[in-house]
Amino acid sequence: MEPVMGDIDQLEIDPLDMFCSSVDTLRGTQIDQRIPPGSGWSDRPTKSSGVGRTQNENFREEVKLLCRHGVPPSLRCATWIINVVAAVNPSMSKPECDEYGTFQKVRVLDHGWDLVVRSLFPDKTDLERAEILDFGLGEEQLMNVLVRDQGEGSIPDSGLKSLIMVLHAARDSLGIEFCPLLLDITCLLLSYMTESYAYATIRQMV
Numbered sequence: 001m002e003p004v005m006g007d008i009d010q011l012e013i014d015p016l017d018m019f020c021s022s023v024d025t026l027r028g029t030q031i032d033q034r035i036p037p038g039s040g041w042s043d044r045p046t047k048s049s050g051v052g053r054t055q056n057e058n059f060r061e062e063v064k065l066l067c068r069h070g071v072p073p074s075l076r077c078a079t080w081i082i083n084v085v086a087a088v089n090p091s092m093s094k095p096e097c098d099e100y101g102t103f104q105k106v107r108v109l110d111h112g113w114d115l116v117v118r119s120l121f122p123d124k125t126d127l128e129r130a131e132i133l134d135f136g137l138g139e140e141q142l143m144n145v146l147v148r149d150q151g152e153g154s155i156p157d158s159g160l161k162s163l164i165m166v167l168h169a170a171r172d173s174l175g176i177e178f179c180p181l182l183l184d185i186t187c188l189l190l191s192y193m194t195e196s197y198a199y200a201t202i203r204q205m206v
Contacts, residue, residue, distance in 0.1 A: 016103045018044045019078035025198070026159040026190040033074040040066050041075055045082075045098035076192040078102070081201045088204050100200070113196035116169050132160070133167045137180040145183050155187075162195050163187065169199050174206050 022031045035041050071079045078101030086097040099105050121127040134142045147154050155163065166186050170176045182202075189198035 018103060019075060019101050020103060020106060020197075022074050022077040022192040023194055024191055025162050025194055026155060026187055028156060028158060031073045031192070035072050035074060039069075039072065041072055045095070045102065073192070077197055080189070080192070081197055081204075084201050084204045109196045109200045110194075113169075113199055116173050116199065117165060120168055120172055121165070127161070127165065130164050130168055132164055133171055133183075135167075135171075135176065135180055135182045136178045137183055141180075142183065145187060159190065162190055162198075166190065166195055166198050166202070170202055174203055176206065 021033050024031055035043060067079075082097050082101040085092065085100045086094075089097070100109075121130070132142065132146070137145070146160075163183075163186060166189075167183070170179075170182060170186070176182060186198060186202065189201055193201065
């Protein structure tokens with residue numbers, strides 16, 4: 001992951017405090033890492049970052065308005081995971097929530113994901129034999145998601161591998177058995193997140 005670059009002189013801040021950039025793990029396409037000037041979005045947690053929790057009702061409305069105008073692609077990974085964490089952990093402070101979208105948490109989330117993958121697929125052949133889980137979606141809709149719903153053409157093999165790993169982790173590590181929307185949600189998350197961040201976001205939502 002690379003830090004999201006904004007208009008602030010990067011020498012003035014700790015790089016670990018910057019938001020992680022979005023990455024398309026599903027299809028491998030390039031994501032525009034620019035933050036439009038004057039958009040109200042920031043490259044790190046601040047009052048103007050447009051993410052996280054605040055007790056100020058007016059500011060919450062400002063954040064909603066920002067989101068309605070569209071979250072910059074470069075900030076979708078950070079924005080989504082921070083707001084999911086904030087929504088399900090009402091006692092957590094804003095700085096604690098913000099950390100999930102910055103480089104402060106990268107090693108923690110990546111290490112946790114590595115442990116999950118090793119427990120689920122101790123041998124390389126285990127992953128090669130693993131199949132896509134539909135969580136009750138049904139075969140026809142499953143094919144729609146894999147072939148038609150995630151951009152032009154089928155999801156490439158590398159994206160399918162990532163999708164399989166996150167879905168198996170959701171079932172075997174998080175105990176999810178029936179959730180027809182999970183396939184679409186996971187594809188959406190992997191379009192802007194690494195496997196570790198997609199898994200961490202789903203874990204928070206359970």
